[in-house]
Amino acid sequence: MGLRRRVRKLLEHRFGDVQMWNRFGIGARPMLGKKTPAPCDALEDLISRLRPKPIEQNLVRVGPAGDGGYLVPDDLAGITACFSPGVDRITGFESDLAERGIVSFMVDGSIEKLPQENALFHFQPKYLGAVNSANTIRFEDWVEECAPGGGDDLLLQMDIEGAEYTVIADTPDAVFVRFRMMVIEFHGLVSLFSEEGFAQLKPLFDVLLQNFDVVHIHPNNAARIYSHNGVDIPDIAEFTFLRKDRVQLGQGRNTYPHPFDQGNLGHRPDLILPRCWQ
Secondary structure, three states: OOHHHHHHHHHHHHHOOHHHHHHHOOOOOOOOOOOOEOOHHHHHHHHHHHOOOOEOOOEEEEOOOOOOOEEEEOOOOOEEEEEEEOOOOOOHHHHHHHHOOOEEEEEOOOOOOOOOOOOOEEEEOOEEEOOOOOOEEEHHHHHHHHOOOOOOEEEEEEOOOOOHHHHHHHOOHHHHOOEEEEEEEEOOHHHHHEHHHHHHHHHHHHHHHOOEEEEEEEEOOOOOEEEEOOEEEEOOEEEEEEEHHHOOEOOOOOOOOOOOOOOOOOOOOOOOOOHHHO
């Protein structure tokens, strides 16, 4: 049985309906309490594999200051489309891409229409999920519907409030490798502290790390950084991935915060990526 099928079966075994997992599982922040802690060595090994790699390409900020803006490698030339699930009221990221001539496909079931119109914006009022229905669409099917055939380089910007784990588990590698770079906001990362949460999340990160390197992480200051046994984990963080064939490793170390990092909430101090993740 492949890695992805094992992950799906694990989720279904623990949570039953995968759609319920979106709402009440990893996306919510559980406290460790009486749960068995994750093995320290295994947790530290995963964090070491997720540490952002220094690259020759500069990072640029796409989108507004504050929430909705993200750092990506300055390697956008040739990207044909952006897929952006989770819109809410902010389209600054997609607007910046439109100025570069990049079309954006967007879905969000919580709104009926986009807050801003643009000839390069294409929107469906649906959520991403593990099934196709009147209100949800699978990521694989959405990509094939909007960019059929492959052979192009795409960009993913995904902020879907905890449902990212279901989407990763449900999506074949052949879909992910079509994306040159991906920005994914992960929620409930404090779950990694527990043995159960670690067992659920680690295989999903393994899926992504097969074909991508992490090149930047920015903790979201809408949440907190939690500590346990000398390990610090931001509960919500924006990860920037670059496909391995595009990575040009640089010299030295990354510095945090990056000069272009901005706090998601302007009225709170920005969070600095913990040392163990650098």
